[in-house]
Amino acid sequence: MGTVTPFPEREKRRPVLDETLLALLAKDFPSAEAVSTEIINLHAILCLPKGTEYFFSDPHGEAEAFGHLLNTASGVIRDKIEGLFARSVPLAQREELSLLITQPETVLPARAGQPGFEDWCRIAIYQTVQVCRQLASKYTRSKVRKMMPARFAYILDELLHADTEENKEEYYAAIIDSITATGIAVGFLTELCALVRRCAVDRLHILGDIFDRGPHADEIIEQLMTFPDVDVQWGNHDIHWLGAYLGSPVCAASVVRLGISYNNFDLLEDGYGINLRALSMFAAQVYRHDPCTVFRPHLLDQNTYDPVDEALAAKMHKAIAVIQFKLEGQLYRRHPEYGMAERSLLERVDYRAGTLCTDGRTVPLQDRLFPTVDPADPLALTPEEQALMDTLTLSFTHSRALRRHFRFLFSHGGMYKICNGNLLYHGCIPMTADGAFDAVTLDGRRLSGRAYLDAVDRKLHDAFFGAPGSPAREDALDYIWYLWCGPRSPLFGKSKLSTFERYFTGDEALWQETLDPYYTFIEKRETCEKILAEFGLPPAGSHIVNGHVPVRAGEHPRKGDGLLYIIDGGISKAYHGRTGLGGYTLIFNSHHLALAEHRPFEEIRQNPAASAPKVQIVEPMPRRLRVADTDTGALLRGQIARLEELLAAYRGGLLPERG
Structure with missing residues (x-):
């Protein structure tokens, strides 16, 4: 890797500060001696070794x-x-x-x-x-x-x-x-x-992907909050939880489903105060005669504070899964522009024959028990399911711990970051089969590459900071679901999320989730150079650092001739x-x-x-x-330039010294 050089736009000559800005700067450095001391200090810092x-x-x-x-x-x-x-x-x-x-x-x-x-x-x-x-x-x-x-x-x-x-x-x-x-x-x-x-x-x-699967995402964020210099590039699992916290019913149902699937009752109930009592009572009653065998949770970790009987957990798991499938089907109806209508799989079930019609095939269901589904209107929640979701959604939106954690993740996070010549993001830059950046329509505009990620970032800010109940915020909340599992989401990067197929069919061909072409093209250096150029970085001395897709045994994380690391x-x-x-x-x-x-x-x-x-x-x-070779060095040189202007103003009599 060559010497890290500051970004060109940061090296342009800055205009001379006007008198108002000089006066503001003079409050911190009231004399020529104070300015000189700070200039000496900053020059010395530039010579220190770069931090790790x-x-x-x-x-x-x-x-x-x-x-x-x-x-x-x-x-x-x-x-x-x-x-x-x-x-x-x-x-x-x-x-x-x-x-x-x-x-x-x-x-x-x-x-x-x-x-x-x-x-x-x-x-x-x-x-x-x-x-x-x-x-x-x-x-x-x-x-x-x-x-x-x-x-x-x-x-x-x-x-x-x-x-x-x-x-x-x-x-x-x-x-x-x-x-x-x-x-x-x-x-x-x-x-x-x-x-x-x-x-x-x-x-x-x-x-990215602090949340889900493991037992204590809350403790990870608490560790990060004590760290003096940290940034987070959001992952699809983090956005998944964000949607639940902001009041998206489908995200709340999905978060609870995935939490139960991995036996994370301590995190849900003790860590974030999510009230699961209504769900346990509902599931125990409605699914009392259903063994829910396929819904038994993964027991990778044991709960300390909120252990739940495995058989009851399985019933809770199925109950919330069915609710989730109803809610996501409703969302796809609201947003035909997502192009995900075929993922409303409850509408593709023949309840009398016990089959699923999807991907041009008809396959038998392993589990045919749907006590809350009306075949005439399969996406409608029962009154009991609606009451349950009202309770769960309220638990998420009123969680003080989630409020603290997502304020931190928003103040320290984003869709991507450029730092010291490295481009950081969680998922992918969606691409077409011929290796071009895929154009996606968002809010009426066709976007690709960096512009697409910037627009997604703004959309998430609309969801977080928008007025509750406003059309823009409600639209942004729904879009969070697309980011979680949409086929051209830069945080997901797959053709589909085959949760329904895995639960209800034994056909493993239907379980397959095809990766975005991005993951094939990043093996090539020219693709990585194109991505770096899209974000204003030269290939010399720059890298892409990527997460999201686990590197399989025997595979090396180094891609694109050393320009990208997963x-x-x-x-x-x-x-x-x-x-x-x-x-x-x-x-x-x-x-x-x-x-x-x-x-x-x-x-x-x-x-x-x-x-x-x-x-x-x-x-x-x-x-x-050295520090001089980093982004911090570029900022320090800018500070030195401003201080030199202030020093000249003192010595030229343009500003009076104090003290």
Whole structure:
């Protein structure tokens, strides 16, 4: 990869600031001396090494596994330990130090009851400080201070910047001795380890699909909300939940259906306060004689707070699935422009014969029990179903936790992001069979490529910020469903979502979901170059980072001659059989671009010492990158230019100095 260069539009000469803007700037820098000091500071920052960026995709509610990847900095912390201590510290102690930094809550209680604990703490503090010092060296002291916990900030600052030569060696030792002597070693080590983890990751990019399948999407978002520099590219599962939160009945039904399917009752009821009592009572009554065998949930995780009997969960699963199919059929009637009328499958069932007519074929149904479906009007909700959906929708729209989380996802997220020469998005850029960008009609306009993604972004903002009940907002809410499963949705990228076929037919040919041509064409370099050009990026020094489609076992995530990386490696347990992995992390530091391949978290839990990922440097930098080579560098140069104008105004007598 070549040197990262700022975008050309950011390098154009800015107009001279007018007197009003200079006066506003002067409030923060009231004298020539203050301006000069800030200019010196900004020039110095430009010379620092570029911070390390981490790219994660599709955590799918696996909070524990995601937390492990984040806390270990995808193996980078272990690499730093090896670099510092491989020749001086035995392997077992290096492994324990790595585990201490990433899981102090596990190591410290186990060590606390053993003889010689204070001596062990002294050594652990010394070694952890060395790791922290190396990771913090690429930041300014003021930035590191902001990461420190207030109660230990002074001590940490002294340890990180104390000279260990003769003039301060005793001073350094005295600080560590005092920490153990005063009984604060456990608390101090816990905070020191947290500081190491914060220093290891400068910027975090999440390429979508935080929600669904795994047990705790809520805990993942809580982790992200504590991170100082994070962005999220929305995935179809995130938008799925957004629709439910904003009051879309079909999204609410689908979210509950998928949650029950993966036994996520804790997330629904305890995490987000979704009231499922009405659904359980309805299902137990209406489906009391139906075994609902095919609707038994996947038991990948156990519920702690809201366990539900498996047989009842199956009945709830079928009840909400049938409601969802009715609601989506109603939506397709409202929006013929979606071109999805053939997906209203309840209308394609011959209830007397027990068959489904779809894709030009008639196939038998495995399950013919539809107690709430009127064959004369199969999409009509019964009064009981309507009351149930009113309750569920209200639970979503009144969830305080969902409100907090989606405010965060909107303030930190979007359909795509361009950062330091990298183009990030979750799904795809829809393409035609001949490799052109597919044109999609949205709000009366034919759009493709970047313009299509920009229009989708605006549509989602209409849904989130629009006036409740307004036609524009209601239309945007319905469009969220299209983004979830529409054939030319940039977040979905498949021909169909074959949920109905999988539940009710045994014909696996009907289960097939054909990927958008995009996923074939990105194997070619020229396609990736075309996508980069569409977003204003040159192929030299740029990449596309993509999630959504799990990379299968034996397949490499590197596409398009190294211009594109698909990094959904299967953090979710539901994908481990397909991928054989526990996910990928793309790492972009000042020296190289690297790909970390992780083992499934269940294996790591059983053997933490063997948790180090396989890291492959996929692109070395021709020279070490500095902050000056990044987007932040371009912004800092703009600030310097403005400050130089202010300095000239002071020195030329155009503005009076204060103080």
